[in-house]
Each structure stands twice: as C-alpha cells, then as structure tokens.
Amino acid sequence: MAAHILIVDDNELNLKLATKVLERDGYQISTALNGFQALALATDSPPDLAILDVMMPDMDGYELCARMRENPSLKSIPVIILTALSSVDDRLKAFDAGADDFLSKPFAPAELQARVKVLLRHLEARAEKTEIHKAHKVAVYSLRGGVGVSTLATNLAAGMTQLWGKESVLVDMALVNGQSALMLDLPIRNTWGDLAPIPTEEMDTELLEQVMLRHSSGTRVLAAPRSAINADLITEEKAVRVIELLEARYPYLIFDLPHDFSPTTLAALDAADKILMMLSPEMASVRSAGMALSVFEELGYPEEKIELVLNWNFQSQGLPRGEIETALKRKLPIVIPYVADAIVSAITIGKPPILNAPETALGALLEDLVYYWSEPEQKKKKPENPTEAWQRVAERARKRAKAAS
Ligand SMILES: Nc1ncnc2c1ncn2[C@@H]1O[C@H](COP(=O)(O)OP(=O)(O)O)[C@@H](O)[C@H]1O
Ligand SMILES: [Mg+2]
Structure with missing residues (x-):
C-alpha cells in the first residue's frame, strides 16, 4: 500500500507544489492549512510521515511537532520540518521539537523526494524488525x-x-x-x-x-x-x-x-x-x-x-x-x-x-x-x-x- 504523507502549510500554493512532487512518487497525500486541522486529521487517520512548515499563524511547525510528540498515537510518526530560516539555531530548534529531518526553503523537489524516501525506508526496516520479534x-x-x-x-x-x-x-x-x-x-x-x-x-x-x-x-x-x-x-x-x-x-x-x-x-x-x-x-x-x-x-x-x-x-x-x-x-x-x-x-x-x-x-x-x-x-x-x-x-x-x- 502507498505510504500516506500529511503536508501542513498555511500557504496553499506551497501545499500544491509539494503535493504534486510527492504524488509523482506514488504517495497518498493529505494536506492541512494549520496546526489544529493537522492534529485533527492525523488523529483521525495517522499518516506514515508528516511534513510541517515552520511559519504558520496560531501554531507554528515547532509547536505542532512538539504536540505530536506528546500524543501516544502520533509520537512515532517521522516529521520533516520545512523552513525559510536555515541558521544552526533554527535547525536545533527543529530537532528539539522532535523533528527527524529538516529542509530549508527553497529546496529542489528531488531533495524533498529523497528525504521522504529515506525516512520511510527507516520506518519500514523498523516495522520488519518488530514483526519478526x-x-x-x-x-x-x-x-x-x-x-x-x-x-x-x-x-x-x-x-x-x-x-x-x-x-x-x-x-x-x-x-x-x-x-x-x-x-x-x-x-x-x-x-x-x-x-x-x-x-x-x-x-x-x-x-x-x-x-x-x-x-x-x-x-x-x-x-x-x-x-x-x-x-x-x-x-x-x-x-x-x-x-x-x-x-x-x-x-x-x-x-x-x-x-x-x-x-x-x-x-x-x-x-x-x-x-x-x-x-x-x-x-x-x-x-x-x-x-x-x-x-x-x-x-x-x-x-x-x-x-x-x-x-x-x-x-x-x-x-x-x-x-x-x-x-x-x-x-x-x-x-x-x-x-x-x-x-x-x-x-x-x-x-x-x-x-x-x-x-x-x-x-x-x-x-x-x-x-x-x-x-x-x-x-x-x-x-x-x-x-x-x-x-x-x-x-x-x-x-x-x-x-x-
Ligand atoms: N483426550 C482426552 N482423553 C481423556 N480425558 C481427557 C481428554 N482431554 C481432556 N480430558 C479430561 O477432561 C477434563 C477437562 O479437561 P480440561 O483441560 O480441564 O478442560 P477445559 O479447560 O476445557 O475445561 C480433564 O479431567 C481431562 O483429564
Ligand atoms: Mg480450563
């Protein structure tokens, strides 16, 4: 079955672009325009991976990620954080919030595809392991x-x-x-x-x-x-x-x-x-x-x-x-x-x-x-x-x- 990816961004154009890129790889995509919508969606049907934009009104990507980590059913979902900022501090903040990876904007579509692939592969390897045991x-x-x-x-x-x-x-x-x-x-x-x-x-x-x-x-x-x-x-x-x-x-x-x-x-x-x-x-x-x-x-x-x-x-x-x-x-x-x-x-x-x-x-x-x-x-x-x-x-x-x- 195709992996399910949730993309969260308050900018609709960005959402469309990322969706297009990842759909090309055959993933099933759902999107949310803010953190609350994302949490509701993820709780309803947990994705295999989430991509979060940092700068969003009300709840930013760091906070959304931190909230996912507090929720037992969402805490092990791999998260990639996307941001226009790229200082070491910003990266560290992403990892502090519990993100698994970080991508600074603008990014090449191939880079997003590659990172998604890597995280999903880790996930698969882990699933196989627990399956055996x-x-x-x-x-x-x-x-x-x-x-x-x-x-x-x-x-x-x-x-x-x-x-x-x-x-x-x-x-x-x-x-x-x-x-x-x-x-x-x-x-x-x-x-x-x-x-x-x-x-x-x-x-x-x-x-x-x-x-x-x-x-x-x-x-x-x-x-x-x-x-x-x-x-x-x-x-x-x-x-x-x-x-x-x-x-x-x-x-x-x-x-x-x-x-x-x-x-x-x-x-x-x-x-x-x-x-x-x-x-x-x-x-x-x-x-x-x-x-x-x-x-x-x-x-x-x-x-x-x-x-x-x-x-x-x-x-x-x-x-x-x-x-x-x-x-x-x-x-x-x-x-x-x-x-x-x-x-x-x-x-x-x-x-x-x-x-x-x-x-x-x-x-x-x-x-x-x-x-x-x-x-x-x-x-x-x-x-x-x-x-x-x-x-x-x-x-x-x-x-x-x-x-x-
Ligand atoms: N194949 C069998 N031949 C003879 N006696 C049997 C056989 N299988 C079970 N019994 C006897 O039936 C009784 C009930 O067995 P038990 O395993 O406690 O059943 P249950 O857990 O289904 O209540 C036991 O006294 C057992 O010795
Ligand atoms: Mg018995």
Missing part, C-alpha cells in the same frame, strides 16, 4: 467447559519451549477459576491478581517477569488469581497491555481461555494469530462450537484463523466425525484420541505428557501438533541447534513421508 500467539478455546482446553494449552506451551529451546508463555485467561499453574504443578506465588492494583501505564516487562511463574521446562506461566473477586479488577485494558508487553519479549504466547466471550477473553481472541477451537463428539459441544464459529464470523476473523480440534474426552461412543463436519460445515482434520489414564494422571501429578512421556503415542501426537501450530516462518528452516524434540518431530515426518511413497 513479535510473539506467535495461539489461543485455545471452547465455549463449553470440560473439553480439554487447559490440557491442550498447557501441553502446547511446554511443548513450544521444548521444541524451539526458547521460553514460551502460558497465559491463563480463565481469570475466575484458571488451573494452568496446577496442571504444571507450580506453587502459586504470584498471579494476575498482583497486577490488579497496578495502573496500566505503570506496567512493564520487568514487573511481568516478577509476577510470572517459572516451570522447570523454562515455560513461564501467568497464573489466574487465587480469588475470583480479584478477577473483576483485571480489565480489558490491562489484558491488552499485558499481551503487548509479553509479545514483544517472548517467541510464543499460549492463551488458556475460559468458556465465555468476556472482554478479556475477546482481547486474547483478537490478539491471537490462531484460535484452536476444541470440541468433543457430543451434541452440546458441537452446538456450542457452532455458536462460537458464528460469533467469530461476526467479529470478522478470517476463516484460516480458526482451527477445529476434536478431542475425544470420553470413552463411550460419540457422534461420528463426518456428522459433526456436516453440521459445522467445516473439516475436522485434527483428532485427539481418548487417553484417560495418561491425561488424568498427568493432571494429578502436574506433568504434561508432552514433557513426561514424549515416547508414547500421545506424547508424539502432541509434539507433532506443537510443531504443526508453530510460527510458519520458523518452520521453514532447520534450527541451527535443533532440540531433541525437533529431531523427533523431523524423524517422524521422514518416516511418514517414506511410508506414503
């Missing part, structure tokens, strides 16, 4: 309880850590009655509850590091509050901030979600790159899956964002897979079999099978699923120092390919 976020969800959401979320988080050799985070979003810490047999020293009294703007990564629990696998866990009363104090705004802070620091975030559409649940669903929606082969579960799917559709989530996981969480005969697929009009390629002993005892002893029994059929299946739900770019190349888990996954894939040929 942002966590891959997987939400495990079901509108109906008891279908294995926490079981899968726990195994996924520990499995990501083990597969890629880097700490991933299990975020227990079941604020009222979450059990993730228990499932990993972690003493609950700190929880979401400790974040409740802290103002959102004061939260930072260091604080989260202190509040998260550390599992022996390296996996970090943000545990649910001890008391349901504290759960109310975790607002949507807080949840969004916590996700932002964690995604900047860790490679994988796994959300263990409660069975509702509360604002904090929605914050995690929105942020997620993938939603694994679990269901079991019985009527009530299939119906709530259908309901959740229609909510996702209304929320505008792309179809690829949601993946159905059929979990055989009971022993007796269930609905045939084909019937469920017809009812939901979706394929169910992923099935977790009934494995009561392994899963239940794993919960009782607080050791997820993915760590405790990787050589069993269940452990292998979970490990393959962890790989399957890993970040797509990361899967494209072999890691420099592949973990044992990665080697097991690769070996099984090799065998499957051989058997199929």
Whole structure:
C-alpha cells in the first residue's frame, strides 16, 4: 500500500507544489492549512510521515511537532520540518521539537523526494524488525467447559519451549477459576491478581517477569488469581497491555481461555494469530462450537484463523466425525484420541505428557501438533541447534513421508 504523507502549510500554493512532487512518487497525500486541522486529521487517520512548515499563524511547525510528540498515537510518526530560516539555531530548534529531518526553503523537489524516501525506508526496516520479534500467539478455546482446553494449552506451551529451546508463555485467561499453574504443578506465588492494583501505564516487562511463574521446562506461566473477586479488577485494558508487553519479549504466547466471550477473553481472541477451537463428539459441544464459529464470523476473523480440534474426552461412543463436519460445515482434520489414564494422571501429578512421556503415542501426537501450530516462518528452516524434540518431530515426518511413497 502507498505510504500516506500529511503536508501542513498555511500557504496553499506551497501545499500544491509539494503535493504534486510527492504524488509523482506514488504517495497518498493529505494536506492541512494549520496546526489544529493537522492534529485533527492525523488523529483521525495517522499518516506514515508528516511534513510541517515552520511559519504558520496560531501554531507554528515547532509547536505542532512538539504536540505530536506528546500524543501516544502520533509520537512515532517521522516529521520533516520545512523552513525559510536555515541558521544552526533554527535547525536545533527543529530537532528539539522532535523533528527527524529538516529542509530549508527553497529546496529542489528531488531533495524533498529523497528525504521522504529515506525516512520511510527507516520506518519500514523498523516495522520488519518488530514483526519478526513479535510473539506467535495461539489461543485455545471452547465455549463449553470440560473439553480439554487447559490440557491442550498447557501441553502446547511446554511443548513450544521444548521444541524451539526458547521460553514460551502460558497465559491463563480463565481469570475466575484458571488451573494452568496446577496442571504444571507450580506453587502459586504470584498471579494476575498482583497486577490488579497496578495502573496500566505503570506496567512493564520487568514487573511481568516478577509476577510470572517459572516451570522447570523454562515455560513461564501467568497464573489466574487465587480469588475470583480479584478477577473483576483485571480489565480489558490491562489484558491488552499485558499481551503487548509479553509479545514483544517472548517467541510464543499460549492463551488458556475460559468458556465465555468476556472482554478479556475477546482481547486474547483478537490478539491471537490462531484460535484452536476444541470440541468433543457430543451434541452440546458441537452446538456450542457452532455458536462460537458464528460469533467469530461476526467479529470478522478470517476463516484460516480458526482451527477445529476434536478431542475425544470420553470413552463411550460419540457422534461420528463426518456428522459433526456436516453440521459445522467445516473439516475436522485434527483428532485427539481418548487417553484417560495418561491425561488424568498427568493432571494429578502436574506433568504434561508432552514433557513426561514424549515416547508414547500421545506424547508424539502432541509434539507433532506443537510443531504443526508453530510460527510458519520458523518452520521453514532447520534450527541451527535443533532440540531433541525437533529431531523427533523431523524423524517422524521422514518416516511418514517414506511410508506414503
Ligand atoms: N483426550 C482426552 N482423553 C481423556 N480425558 C481427557 C481428554 N482431554 C481432556 N480430558 C479430561 O477432561 C477434563 C477437562 O479437561 P480440561 O483441560 O480441564 O478442560 P477445559 O479447560 O476445557 O475445561 C480433564 O479431567 C481431562 O483429564
Ligand atoms: Mg480450563
């Protein structure tokens, strides 16, 4: 998409000239005749870059730039200041106001074009960088309880850590009655509850590091509050901030979600790159899956964002897979079999099978699923120092390919 540039000048002729020059390079231009108009426009639809004339009545370019720098949504927009003055003092004043570049009038059109290009290129490089470092976020969800959401979320988080050799985070979003810490047999020293009294703007990564629990696998866990009363104090705004802070620091975030559409649940669903929606082969579960799917559709989530996981969480005969697929009009390629002993005892002893029994059929299946739900770019190349888990996954894939040929 073409970069969007805002030009601010009280002289209409200057505006026209600059617009013409930059439109030639394919940018999308908007213009404002004074600082107030510019702030309103920029707030409404933030440009990728702003060009400000210095000499304007009411609010000059320096002041406009300084005001942009005070506004959280405008502060990182690159600014070029244009002025007829060119003393060192004037330049310094521009940089003091927070400008990124400075151009004295009259200037050659090619010079303006070149400077715009350079600033936009820096911006792009920065965006690419943050893109790469942002966590891959997987939400495990079901509108109906008891279908294995926490079981899968726990195994996924520990499995990501083990597969890629880097700490991933299990975020227990079941604020009222979450059990993730228990499932990993972690003493609950700190929880979401400790974040409740802290103002959102004061939260930072260091604080989260202190509040998260550390599992022996390296996996970090943000545990649910001890008391349901504290759960109310975790607002949507807080949840969004916590996700932002964690995604900047860790490679994988796994959300263990409660069975509702509360604002904090929605914050995690929105942020997620993938939603694994679990269901079991019985009527009530299939119906709530259908309901959740229609909510996702209304929320505008792309179809690829949601993946159905059929979990055989009971022993007796269930609905045939084909019937469920017809009812939901979706394929169910992923099935977790009934494995009561392994899963239940794993919960009782607080050791997820993915760590405790990787050589069993269940452990292998979970490990393959962890790989399957890993970040797509990361899967494209072999890691420099592949973990044992990665080697097991690769070996099984090799065998499957051989058997199929
Ligand atoms: N594939 C399975 N086979 C046997 N039991 C399962 C399976 N998946 C889940 N369970 C059991 O179902 C119960 C609910 O699991 P849990 O992960 O707490 O569900 P949720 O978080 O959706 O409420 C647990 O007792 C768990 O042991
Ligand atoms: Mg649960």
